[in-house]
Amino acid sequence: MTNKGKILVVDDDRLVLATLTHGLSQAGYEVIDADNGDDAILLAREHRPGLALLDIRMEGKSGFDVAEYLRTSLHTPFMFLSAFSDDATLEKVKALGAVAYLVKPLDIRQIVPAVEAAFAHQQSRRAEPLRPANDPGGPGGDEALEQVVALAVGIAMHRFSLDRRQALERLRRQALHDGLSLDEQARRFVCALETLSAPG
Numbered sequence: 001m002t003n004k005g006k007i008l009v010v011d012d013d014r015l016v017l018a019t020l021t022h023g024l025s026q027a028g029y030e031v032i033d034a035d036n037g038d039d040a041i042l043l044a045r046e047h048r049p050g051l052a053l054l055d056i057r058m059e060g061k062s063g064f065d066v067a068e069y070l071r072t073s074l075h076t077p078f079m080f081l082s083a084f085s086d087d088a089t090l091e092k093v094k095a096l097g098a099v100a101y102l103v104k105p106l107d108i109r110q111i112v113p114a115v116e117a118a119f120a121h122q123q124s125r126r127a128e129p130l131r132p133a134n135d136p137g138g139p140g141g142d143e144a145l146e147q148v149v150a151l152a153v154g155i156a157m158h159r160f161s162l163d164r165r166q167a168l169e170r171l172r173r174q175a176l177h178d179g180l181s182l183d184e185q186a187r188r189f190v191c192a193l194e195t196l197s198a199p200g
Helices: 014-026 037-047 063-074 087-096 108-127 142-160 164-178 182-197
Strands: 006-010 030-034 051-055 078-082 100-103
Touching: 006 014, 006 037, 014 030, 014 108, 030 037, 037 051, 037 063, 051 063, 051 108, 063 078, 063 087, 078 087, 078 108, 087 142, 100 108, 100 142, 108 164, 142 164, 142 182, 164 182
Parallel strands: 006 030, 006 051, 051 078, 078 100
Antiparallel strands: none
16 A cells, blocks of 8 residues: 555544554555654654644643644644543644644544645645745645634534534625635634634
């Protein structure tokens, strides 16, 4: 089977780790796994994966700590896998710039499409000519919009008990109904949640 890419999977639940590792391997990915944040950073430094899947709450270094290192030192994209979707967690996920946020319990059939989309996006970005940072279509433009869509999908999955495809379809239908782009609808969705969550 063709190797589709190298993925670092980090979760302190051994059963979840084994399930993800097996499922992604079966889907054609080379998987490196770790059950804690310290090992994850060492393995990322050594193997330079194309993507990382990170549990958030772990003993020692959290998934947020690992994500910060991946972002600043290795420029490795990452997505979060978590049973938690409280407002503080979602705000941190957005601030770190995760490519996706998936709420546990997880189905490998839900994760593989998200992983494939992340790798496809990386390849398309590498194929594009570099543009100035102040270009709305350049770095910081499309990427920021896509992160907002990923965050909105993760929130919708949790709030409405939907799988990833259903959540995205719900956002698309609402955008069409309101005459908005998917990106703008996602921004409104996330902003509305932040407004509702604001103190008093």
